[in-house]
Amino acid sequence: ETGVTQSPTHLIKTRGQQVTLRCSSQSGHNTVSWYQQALGQGPQFIFQYYREEENGRGNFPPRFSGLQFPNYSSELNVNALELDDSALYLCASSLQQGANYGYTFGSGTRLTVV
């Protein structure tokens, strides 16, 4: 049983650019959530996907968007990058939608915006 895989592990982008982060969910998990974690803070919920549909969104602007594919893998896209977008981006998969199951997190993508 494989866990959650995220790519790339590290990324440096320039302000104003666009970025795509990728996530392969754990086998058998149909729900994917994305989180942003700033240094010294807890993860902040961005959005969740269930069976290719957005199923809940946190307080993030529309320039944060996502996709989930039929194999339940997922992408996070961020347009018009700002310096404050620098953070660890975490993908988490779970067996069902909702938080009544523990999430399996990937190791994250460290994004630096300069």
Next chain:
Amino acid sequence: SQKIEQNSEALNIQEGKTATLTCNYTNYSPAYLQWYRQDPGRGPVFLLLIRENEKEKRKERLKVTFDTTLKQSLFHITASQPADSATYLCALDYRGGGNKLTFGTGTQLKVEL
């Protein structure tokens, strides 16, 4: 607005002692509460989930309590080991909150020899 508070200061304890971490919340009616462990540069690892109608949950050396009247959860690690050193995060599922987990800022635990 909803708020989750965990001890912001690091907790240092001696090996073999019991570590107790606190998670307090306000303006919530959570259906579930979860605890995660996070090591530097890694994603959180799920440890335990406790439901609102459960008072206590155990898993090996870990114990979680959930008091919905006090709006508090306690996380205990008995017979602590240096390998238990990490940041521990509590997370709540907010009923009606769009199927999201809301995390606290975490408490850093250091177990010394």
